[in-house]
Amino acid sequence: MNNQLFKLLLLIITATPLSAMAESVVLKDQVKKYIEEQPFDFEQMKNDAELINFNLAEKRRRFQVVDVDTFPTARELRISVIIHSLDVATTIYALENRDDVKEGNVILGPYPKVHEVILLKAFVLPFVHQNFEREQLVFMNWAGGVAVTNNLYIINRYD
Helix, strand or coil, rough: CHHHHHHHHHHEEEEEEEHHHHHCCHHHHHHHHHHHHCCCCCHHHEEEEEHHCCCHHHHCCCCCCCCCCCCCCHHHHHHHHHHHHHHHHHHHHHHHHCCCCCCCCCCCCCCCHHHHHHHHHHHHHHHHHCCCCHHHHHHHHHHHHHHHHHHHHHHHHCC
């Protein structure tokens, strides 16, 4: 009997605040009326229209050094960023955690600092993305994949 009384008391405690809140429920018609009364923000509409008409290829041309006929797709650019991020991460890991490992990049030298590895990619990758043809970037993605695979092999080899 006490268990049932406890459940009933718990139900009353829970339901009482809910019934008080029921009076403040907003009706669908009230929401619709509120939205219809809102003034138009013509400045925001203009900004939205500019974003809709935004052409990434045109923006890219402002920073080009070389004329590009076939731009890489968004997917290929995303893959490039992922592969080169993995390359940086595995390079840094190998250099910091393996004594016998040297960097193979002639620009960086055999024992670069972490910030040098990151800065090189940070400067070179945007240039590549803006000035390489689609086929060239696909080749660079494959080469980057080979570099990541090689880094993982070296990390595992010197484990």
